[in-house]
Amino acid sequence: MTRPRTDPPNQVTQASTGIDVRVAGALVAVLVVGVALLGLVVRVNGPLTIDVTLPPAVMAWYPPPATDLFDTIGTLPVFGGIVVVLGLVGFLVLHRPGLAVACVVALCGEIPATAAKLIVDRPRPPASTEIEAFVTAASYPSGHTVRAVLIAGLVVAAIGWRHRSVVLRVVAVIVGVSFVAAVGLARIASGQHWPTDVLGGLMLGTAWLAVCLVVADWVDRRTAPRSEVPPT
16 A cells, blocks of 8 residues: 655655646736726826825835835846845745746736836826836836835745745745835835835735746646646
């Protein structure tokens, strides 16, 4: 009688994450529609009530050093560097080609973000002094927030693939969500984005992250030994 194979706790599991493509596709569709509808609203109506009332409150308590730090982390060069390093770690250390490919796809997230900016063409807040721009300096959605979601999501996914500990996964998610919130609040506190820009970036970033994870799952299924791929 053959004994079933068991994996030691907290060790890498070679099996696929088993993402349901239909669920991911539905999530992406809902989020994209949300980005489009919110973009239409702010393009037609201009700043919403939350865009006027929330920034002064955030600026009053958000620490300037945190604003500078998270504004810098969300820039395109820093984002690119983080994702490239994460991809190399995923491929060379974690032996996850899917994670490496997902990082490449994440870098392409600038394409839908820029397309949305060009379509909505929303002006920056009056206090904005933003000079960094990839093709356009339009305000909606927040590119920093899109990048923050991708960084946090890929790191959490890497930890989830690497460890079986539920506690570690929960901590990773909490840290990831906190990081995204910190970047979004920094964009509001610095006066570079309206709050609805951040909301749009959050939705678009989550949609693109889902695409990245589906691609990663597909690559891992293709590259994993047959005995380690769970049935669909």
